[in-house]
Amino acid sequence: MRCLPRYLFLAFLAGLYALAALSTAGAAPKAERFAPDASGFTLENGMRVVVIPDHRTPVVTHMVWYNVGAADEPEGKSGVAHFLEHLMFKGTPAHPDAAFSRIVAELGGQENAFTSQDYTAYYQRVARRHLPLVMGLEADRMVNLDLKEGVIAAEREVVLEERRSRTDNDPGSQLSEEMSAALYRSHPYGRPIIGWEHEIRALNRADAIDFYNTYYSPNNAILIVAGDTTADEVRALAERIYGKVKRRAEPGPRLRPAEPPQRAERRVTLVHERVEQASLQRQYDVPGENGTAGEAEAMDVLAELLGGGSTSRLYRKLVIEDQIATSVGAYYSGTALDNGEFGLYAVPRGDTPLSTLDDALDATLAALIDGGVDATELQRTKDKLVAEAVYAQDSQYLLTRAFGTALTTGRAIEDVQDWPQRISNVSAEAVIGVARKYLLRERSVTGILVPAGKKQAEKSDNRS
Template identity: 35%
Template sequence: MRKTLHQFVPVLYVFAGLACVSAPTERFSAGDVHETVLDNGLKVIVKIDTRAPIVVSQVWYKVGGSYEATGKTGISHVLEHMMFKGTDQLEANEFSKVIAANGGQENAFTGRDYTAYFQKLEKSRLAISFRLEADRMRNLRMTEEEFRKEVEVVKEERRLRTEDRPEALVYEQFMATAFRSSNYRNPVIGWPEDLDNLELSDLEAWYDSFYAPNNATVVVVGDVEPDAVFELATRYFGPIPRRDVTPVAASPEPKQQGPRRVSVQKPAKVPYLLMGFHVPSLGAENAAWEPYALEVLAYVLDGGKSARLPTSLVRRQRVASSVGVSYDAVSRLPTLFIISANPANGKTTEEVKTALLDEIERLQSEKVREKELEKVKAQIVAGNVFERDSSFYQAMKIGELETVGLDWRLENELVERLKSVTAEQVQAVARKYLDPDAMTIGVLEPTSLTGWSG
């Protein structure tokens, strides 16, 4: 997939009348992707996609849930909300009004390893996005009044996404059980008590610590000219001074010494099971090939209706009514390989767990058949083609890779790396990591689903 080695193309920029603007000095290109780094450390990555006259613009900051200290969880996400609440030049909510009046769509998202902001616009309007994003990268103004309102909005968001969703509560408790030291133990939206205790001064300090050009990546995908985008980026983001960003001390996860179990009792009807194993990620890999083998393993188990878990547990044994596998290789820290399931009617989470362990045992004792591996690879290759249908998703992939400390060039290699995984490697990671003696189980134990008065 990767076309050439990265070309090294020095480009000179001259801007009349913009005396204090520094120009990018280096530029890399690979295929349709072009990169430069401004003098203030801001990385700008442009991917050309000429299918429609639109542009996706995303600003990614290296800060998120896993950067947060005990007692301050949720602060990155609350700050994301406050970023719409005005700057020296803009009133609260005016950012959104300007984007809307220009026909744009916008939003933001916070994850464990990143906080990102995006706009989608007709292609000639990229300058509007850059102007506004540059403004709030530097000039955010938060007031006590807006903060007090917005933190209530976030608490409502938490109620909506977590408190009133029994399975989301299990997931939250499960993560906090599987991880003892790693910051992946905390929910991105924050623990409710921490949201109660959050102060405006905390947010101001958080903004000052992480919102700097040298801690950000701008990703642009669309029908654009890279040189023109770099010029715009230099004009709007160039004047923002670099700032010292202190890396957050890592707190590595100690080895799990035995199985762990957590249960959540909530009004519900259908039990739910989570099963998790500690695994490496691409951002913190033990051996370079292992995350790819784990990704292929996830496909073998749950890559489609014909994959092992839907076939065995849902279709043949009828022990589960639904199953899912999640593994996010593009993570900054070692992460979890998670299997989730709802039991079939009349079956228990214990029965589902036994059936899952049988499947894991099979992966460890027998190599995956060649035909099965070929199917997975066909799915990966086709999936990679289908992804190109979304310019937003293409930008996501680049931004995510960069922000967890990898390199966007990896995007061009991912498919080849996955295709080169062997049956022996799949078996090896299954043996090494899917260890029932070091797994974490989370269970929803439904209690009666009657109203508060009944």
């Protein structure tokens, strides 16, 4: 489980994140509820609130999540959700210029923000006594953003640099971008969150402000506070501070273009001068958590059983027994408003051809479907997932993210808390069932990364 190549490792982490968000939702092997003290309520202006008490240290994590992400962008404006996230730090009439960050820094606070396909979130971590102050700052910029034309061009360049760092400098990330674009022909999940370069270049102040005015409103936001506080305290503060913010938009239902049925498997090959190590990934279009009840949990278990660590099916078969791969893995990313993704990956050992790995992935899947899962293996896998939740509860940040991702993708507080119980209830038949139903080549995109020219032959002479 070491030395995962960087881009695969990132893909893996992304998968884990999704899993964490869901799976962060776990609890102890007795399947206790996750974060049992978490509770929620709604303000009169429609803003939802979640409070997760954690009294171990006198700090709080304060987040505001908006029900909007890259998949909600207008056609041709890819990247505007993320661009706006950057611009949200540029000031309001009450707190001009970079006052927001300066004030948070002087409180000894940490802050950041992040954008996904389905949500955009802003957070601060501060000593508990500063909670009212950061609430005030966040409430202010929810509706009073004051974007000066002068800051737009430089920030657009910053975003382009971010894109270069994340994607354009890295062949592995380029392949991932191509694979997503191939997996989704109609649904906007096929566009990169950060945006296509040519569309980022064309984004302007009006695009950002339009997006802001359409989606940033208390009735489209969720406040989440974890840490050394109580539901009563947060309720009083939230009513006083966020309660004053007027509804100013009605974003309506989040309907994105649906994906048509896929009939043929798709393959994407990236041959690149800057690749020394070949590798293979496969992604399947599968339901997310909002699909048929029970299927998402079955896919959580399936991913762990197939590719979660060095006792998994794929690792034992491809890495240890057949010695044709150095790394393998599987992930299920189901925390999404619409489609989920199930992924597999493998890195060849020595000069094993990628086609051998491709076949081996299918053979391992077939063996699982035909041969079934024994009770010990199933129990061990479920116990591990459920135990992850206890570890996740050590971190306010992970606690907050678990509820934020769930609530912005159509789930409820109880869904997060009950996740360990639902995992405990997954049967062997359910695991086999989702594998048989969804892990079909014709629902998949296989991506391979190949060294250009003869480089591979020259450099792949390491022993196997």
